């Protein structure tokens with residue numbers, strides 16, 4: 001039994017709590033954890049039997065693996081410029097956590113394919129673009145390489161702002177205990193949300209440590225915010241179109257209602273959180289999601305088995 005979310009592995013999910021962050025960084029450096037999710041749900045629409053609500057999360061399954069590979073590229077590329085041992089340790093922990101997220105979401109993508117929702121071609125295109133971009137950056141001579149790496153890390157910090165903001169709403173606002181949801185899928189997203197909150201400061205700290213400034217941080221956020229806030233609904237709509245079992249089309253009204261009922265995170269509230277990122281003294285630790293709540297979930301969740309390997313290296 002999970003003490004925080006009152007969810008047995010096959011039970012119902014609930015994790016609600018305060019949206020007030022009091023800790024800015026976790027007391028220990030971040031580190032990856034072992035997990036044991038059973039992601040063979042027989043339900044194509046695993047959240048309230050609703051295609052739009054389910055695919056709002058499934059879009060994450062499609063976007064996270066390539067996104068997280070890019071985040072890891074950027075922080076791995078930054079390592080030669082990092083002189084602080086704590087930050088180097090945090091980078092290694094961040095890389096490990098994102099690899100675990102990627103692996104679990106790729107299992108979900110394979111499950112979606114079994115249901116006839118196929119994005120293989122597009123995902124391969126994203127992947128080849130990411131690989132080519134990273135190769136190109138690493139072939140640049142200094143000081144151009146460092147400038148390109150700064151922009152990559154700024155993009156990662158901006159994306160991590162979004163994942164942490166969405167994660168905060170997933171953790172604090174969900175009503176999954178009183179909702180018809182597949183418990184393992186619920187735990188998968190609660191675990192990912194909690195680790196996003198746990199490591200939300202890492203890319204931002206690396207960016208400033210290696211000499212990143214305000215203008216580049218904001219410049220990276222502007223196109224990314226447009227891409228996420230417009231792209232997420234569009235992609236959800238496209239997943240619904242390709243889903244042989246889905247009826248109807250994506251609608252803002254349904255999204256707002258579903259978010260109000262606590263079934264999905266609110267894109268509108270995450271758009272509002274953007275204002276925080278544009279403040280010159282912003283730090284990800286000031287985002288509304290509670291780090292204490294995330295750490296408590298991670299220490300009690302049934303499918304999260306504890307840390308993998310040494311916490312410090």
Ligand SMILES: [Fe+2]
Pocket residue numbers: 064068097098101192196
């Ligand atoms: Fe992640």
Ligand SMILES: [Fe+2]
Pocket residue numbers: 098160163196199
């Ligand atoms: Fe992340």
